Amino acid sequence: MGRSRGGLTTKIHALVDAEGRPIRLKLTEGQAHDGRSAADMLDTIQPGNILLADRAYDSDALREKMSARGAWANVRAMPNRVKTFPFSAWVYRQRNAVERFFNKLKHFRAVATRYDKRDDNFLASIQLASIRIWLRSYESVS
Template identity: 70%
Template sequence: MGRSRGGLTSKIHALVDAEGRPVALKITEGQAHDGRSAVDMLGGLGAGQILLGDRAYDSDALRTRMAEQGAWANVKPMPNRKQVLAFSPFLYKYRNLVERFFSKIKHFRAVATRYDKDPDNFLASVKLAALRVWLRAL
């Protein structure tokens, strides 16, 4: 867990498919930057797939890596970016799938209240909640 002015915090990083089902999950400290800490989760993206990310994932390194993998990063550019790259607002609307996934797993009290203080146990709780999301989708 990370320490901030508000106390001990953590972030859940999730990679979901086109139907909002989780593919990869990760827990990091609350003060860790989203773009740097979630890079190892993006190895599963292949040719023809699209990464829909918010502004925290706007980096040239991430876009280059996605291009090398054959995927396209449709990431909303930062307002202070000098070279604005291709971005589709229409596709970006589908990013709500990951937000809806977070809404679904927060219905589980152990996830919403961060009941487990150990990061491994908390990740297990998140994965159990994600499993329930998968089972409901089937």
């Protein structure tokens, strides 16, 4: 999808719930900025929710958008940021739900190897894998 020195690259943006189940998925070019690319995904965040994101999503616009929605953006600030914001390291540790989702997603061969050349087909295979992740969360373990 996107061209860089390493070849064609694609980023997967995911908004997951507290259980690590995907809510919104989006693909962007590998060279696109994370914060600007995923701004439209945040429309599903409700008042009282907490957004946990990594440093790539640190921007004043994102924090203002979340506060206008009644949500709190617990995003680790970039090291060169002058203005500081409230940040809870304990809450930020819960962000591993996103990392666990990507780990589960990479267990699907079609996603891990990216055989699909078109971005719509690749997004479809990611969505199918996400459906299977959702279904596994409802399976009985006993």
